[in-house]
Amino acid sequence: xxxxxxxxxxxxxxxxxxxxxxxxxxxxxxxxxxxxxxxxxxxxxxxxxxxxxxxxxxxxxxxxxxxxxxxxxxxxxxxxxxxxxxxxxxxxxxxxxxxxxxxxxxxxxxxxxxxxxxxxxxxxxxxxxxxxxxxxxxxxxxxxxxxxxxxxxxxxxxxxxxxxxxxxxxxxxxxxxxxxxxxxxxxxxxxxxxxxxxxxxxxxxxxxxxxxxxxxxxxxxxxxxxxxxxxxxxxxxxxxxxxxxxxxxxxxxxxxxxxxxxxxxxxxxxxxxxxxxxxxxxxxxxxxxxxxxxxxxxxxxxxxxxxxxxxxxxxxxxxxxxxxxxxxxxxxxxxxxxxxxxxxxxxxxxxxxxxxxxxxxxxxxxxxxxxxxxxxxxxxxxxxxxxxxxxxxxxxxxxxxxxxxxxxxxxxxxxxxxxxxxxxxxxxxxxxxxxxxxxxxxxxxxxxxxxxxxxxxxxxxxxxxxxxxxxxxxxxxxxxxxxxxxxxxxxxxxxxxxxxxxxxxxxxxxxxxxxxxxxxxxxxxxxxxxxxxxxxxxxxxxxxxxxxxxxxxxxxxxxxxxxxxxxxxxxxxxxxxxxxxxxxxxxxxxxxxxxxxxxxxxxxxxxxxxxxxxxxxxxxxxxxxxxxxxxxxxxxxxxxxxxxxxxxxxxxxxxxxxxxxxxxxxxx
Numbered sequence: 240x241x242x243x244x245x246x247x248x249x250x251x252x253x254x255x256x257x258x259x260x261x262x263x264x265x266x267x268x269x270x271x272x273x274x275x276x277x278x279x280x281x282x283x284x285x286x287x288x289x290x291x292x293x294x295x296x297x298x299x300x301x302x303x304x305x306x307x308x309x310x311x312x313x314x315x316x317x318x319x320x321x322x323x324x325x326x327x328x329x330x331x332x333x334x335x336x337x338x339x340x341x342x343x344x345x346x347x348x349x350x351x352x353x354x355x356x357x358x359x360x361x362x363x364x365x366x367x368x369x370x371x372x373x374x375x376x377x378x379x380x381x382x383x384x385x386x387x388x389x390x391x392x393x394x395x396x397x398x399x400x401x402x403x404x405x406x407x408x409x410x411x412x413x414x415x416x417x418x419x420x421x422x423x424x425x426x427x428x429x430x431x432x433x434x435x436x437x438x439x440x441x442x443x444x445x446x447x448x449x450x451x452x453x454x455x456x457x458x459x460x461x462x463x464x465x466x467x468x469x470x471x472x473x474x475x476x477x478x479x480x481x482x483x484x485x486x487x488x489x490x491x492x493x494x495x496x497x498x499x500x501x502x503x504x505x506x507x508x509x510x511x512x513x514x515x516x517x518x519x520x521x522x523x524x525x526x527x528x529x530x531x532x533x534x535x536x537x538x539x540x541x542x543x544x545x546x547x548x549x550x551x552x553x554x555x556x557x558x559x560x561x562x563x564x565x566x567x568x569x570x571x572x573x574x575x576x577x578x579x580x581x582x583x584x585x586x587x588x589x590x591x592x593x594x595x596x597x598x599x600x601x602x603x604x605x606x607x608x609x610x611x612x613x614x615x616x617x618x619x620x621x622x623x624x625x626x627x628x629x630x631x632x633x634x635x636x637x638x639x640x641x642x643x644x645x646x647x648x649x650x651x652x653x654x655x656x657x658x659x660x661x662x663x664x665x666x667x668x669x670x671x672x673x674x675x676x677x678x679x680x681x682x683x684x685x686x687x688x689x690x691x692x693x694x695x696x697x698x699x700x701x702x703x704x705x706x707x708x709x710x711x712x713x714x715x716x717x718x719x720x721x722x723x724x725x726x727x728x729x730x731x732x733x734x735x736x737x738x739x740x741x742x743x744x745x746x747x748x749x750x751x752x753x754x755x756x757x758x759x760x761x762x763x764x765x766x767x768x769x770x771x772x773x774x775x776x777x778x779x780x781x782x783x784x785x786x787x788x789x790x791x792x793x794x795x796x797x798x799x800x801x802x803x804x805x806x807x808x809x810x811x812x813x814x815x816x817x818x819x820x821x822x823x824x825x826x827x828x829x830x831x832x833x834x835x836x837x838x839x840x841x842x843x844x845x846x847x848x849x850x851x852x853x854x855x856x857x858x859x860x861x862x863x864x865x866x867x868x869x870x871x872x873x874x875x876x877x878x879x880x881x882x883x884x885x886x887x888x889x890x891x892x893x894x895x896x897x898x899x900x901x902x903x904x905x906x907x
């Protein structure tokens with residue numbers, strides 16, 4: 240490759256910006272940017288296909304900084320190559336409302352593909368991106384028209400490889416053979432606590448070879464030509480590639496390089512001055528000379544790359560107009576025009592059939608109804624497809640040599656969830672994946688990241704309570720639903736029957752600004768009668784399912800406990816007590832409704848009883864100190880579901896007694 244400037248000077252621009260920004264903020268991680276600067280020169284100057292003027296160009300390569308604490312590396316690259324990231328933003332590193340937060344955040348900084356920081360999730364997101372690229376290419380490309388054709392590049396360090404999620408994701412990536420996934424291992428031997436040999440002695444190359452990856456060993460990470468040659472070798476492989484780069488953390492710092500002291504703290508004025516002298520960087524803080532900017536500038540090259548792709552796309556559209564239109568729609572996130580009609584027709588069928596079935600089966604029926612009009616559906620399960628019921632009749636399993644739209648993730652709940660996030664970030668699919676609700680704990684940080692990034696990832700959780708029965712407390716969710724409700728921007732739905740399940744799926748698919756969990760029962764639940772107005776109000780998260788004039792008590796319930804609320808209301812009516820039943824399948828959505836609607840559903844001054852087979856604390860926000868909660872604040876037991884519900888007090892007698900008590904207390 241030919242450079243207009245020595246590569247050391249290009250790399251030193253990154254080193255200088257990293258140490259200056261961290262010093263000004265008095266916070267951050269200069270070591271990784273300084274150590275990986277030469278690798279970045281090789282990749283971004285000679286291989287990375289992108290257009291700084293259009294960070295959302297469909298066929299751009301994706302770059303993921305999995306070791307996200309080294310964010311100044313990415314910010315320096317974006318600034319130097321010509322993105323809308325000014326030097327003022329570099330100066331404002333880690334400051335309020337800047338475009339340069341402490342860790343990379345998607346939709347905050349132009350050119351950032353995913354939010355990284357929790358180690359291991361970046362490489363896992365990248366697996367999802369590379370998988371999305373491979374599946375879209377198989378679906379849309381035609382001879383001489385490779386309109387989907389780009390790489391996913393990942394920088395990662397020892398910390399990412401120590402995290403268990405990296406095993407889950409990289410094992411699956413090898414099995415599915417994702418050749419356009421290329422990862423660079425920053426092998427510097429240092430983490431926060433010091434030299435890693437005391438706690439990390441894996442033979443990483445052998446580990447990845449065992450996964451089925453192409454491994455390029457023992458590359459000098461400070462030799463740009465050697466890294467360039469390794470990238471060329473990786474591009475020629477039919478497998479994902481790990482390029483093992485031996486580097487010195489904090490490269491250039493004469494007194495701190497190669498130590499943990501440079502990992503996560505500012506170098507200090509004295510050491511920065513010494514570093515400037517050592518690397519020959521005779522410029523003031525935040526000063527980059529014109530020749531360095533010129534060497535890094537990718538605007539013209541990026542515009543030419545996108546222009547060439549646009550020409551190809553236009554020819555593709557002329558020959559394959561329907562495919563081109565569908566690809567554009569899918570990548571824009573726009574939903575099919577006939578979705579509303581399809582959902583309405585399916586709900587009408589549910590009303591007609593009045594089926595008593597488990598909501599996990601109701602979920603599968605909804606998927607079956609939606610899939611024909613949502614080719615972007617990309618389903619899956621963490622080795623529980625037959626229990627979660629996330630497959631449908633026409634679905635095709637994803638395999639290394641086979642296009643598909645249903646992924647067998649294996650027993651990899653965390654990996655599944657973060658891979659789904661990568662798929663959602665890439666665009667072109669609506670990913671959903673499933674496991675038992677109790678194993679949502681394994682996935683939790685990926686759910687949090689989906690909410691933080693506002694992704695349309697759909698997490699399906701079945702076997703939602705003690706109602707799963709004999710598997711016992713290890714599998715019986717008690718705290719999980721309430722716990723998930725604590726995550727900001729995560730919508731959680733726990734429907735009670737076929738109609739609510741259909742609406743929950745509709746709302747999850749339509750949600751563009753955040754993820755959704757769909758929480759379903761193992762056991763059969765009865766159909767509930769509703770008017771058209773009530774069906775329309777389900778999407779508001781909570782609504783009046785049954786009412787009585789001058790209701791004396793409100794029973795609030797979700798999911799399987801709606802049946803109990805209905806039976807209890809019937810019993811209370813026999814005692815002359817008027818009851819309103821409020822079904823609240825999504826408290827998150829209900830809480831976003833206007834005050835007038837919420838007041839109309841939960842009438843002020845009417846005593847309330849909440850019923851849910853989970854921990855009780857959450858529900859006091861709705862019932863108040865005077866109300867009652869029928870719940871479970873212990874772990875479950877191993878027994879048939881009916882026995883368990885009776886044992887833990889989910890009985891008509893118990894609800895009736897609680898309702899009478901709150902009414903009497905209110906009248907006292």
